[in-house]
Amino acid sequence: MTDVAKNNSACFSGHRRVHFDMTESYMGDIMQRALKSAISAAIADGFTTFYTGMAKGFDIIAAEIVLEQKYATAAQLRLISVLPFSGHEDGFGKPWHKRHDNILRNADEIISLNPGHTPGCYHERNRYLVDHSNRLICLYSGKPGGTKHTHDYAEKSGIQIINLWPQIIAQDPLHQQQPS
DSSP states (O other), rough: OOOOOOOGEEEEEEOOSSOOOSSHHHHHHHHHHHHHHHHHHHHTTTEEEEOOOOOOTHHHHHHHHHHHHHHHOOOOOOEEEEETTTTGGSSSSSHHHHHHHHHHHOOOOEEEEEEOOOOOOHHHHHHHHHHHHEEEEEOSSSSSSHHHHHHHHHHHOOOOEEEEEHHHHOOOTTTTTOOO
């Protein structure tokens, strides 16, 4: 593995299932624009290395945006894919599996933490992401799960957290508060 400066590195975490489709909906478009803006802001702040945990949904979308930015700009960006274990994507379904494989083909580095599934391997992957980063860009709704654990670990680790959930959900007409 190449030695990467933690200060210039960011990682991603987000719920795989949220109340909107992340790719084919109005809210998915809002989420992707917010994510693209957060990645552009990170690049402007000097972040050059991005770690993705390669989970279906937010992680894969974030990696695709990093790759778009890498090829569209002159910035020297690196994408590092961190797999909890080899073959973790086997149950993704064809469209997400194809996107996953495309990212791996274009990643600057692939780190597989375990040869097969082990108890706690997803938490191990999430801690790895945070331990090698100085900023977490996340889609965290407050609900339990891996993203909550990653968010809480990042908070305890003292890295900067950019949570896109509040700005995205504020644009959802189904969640706007009614005047009392």
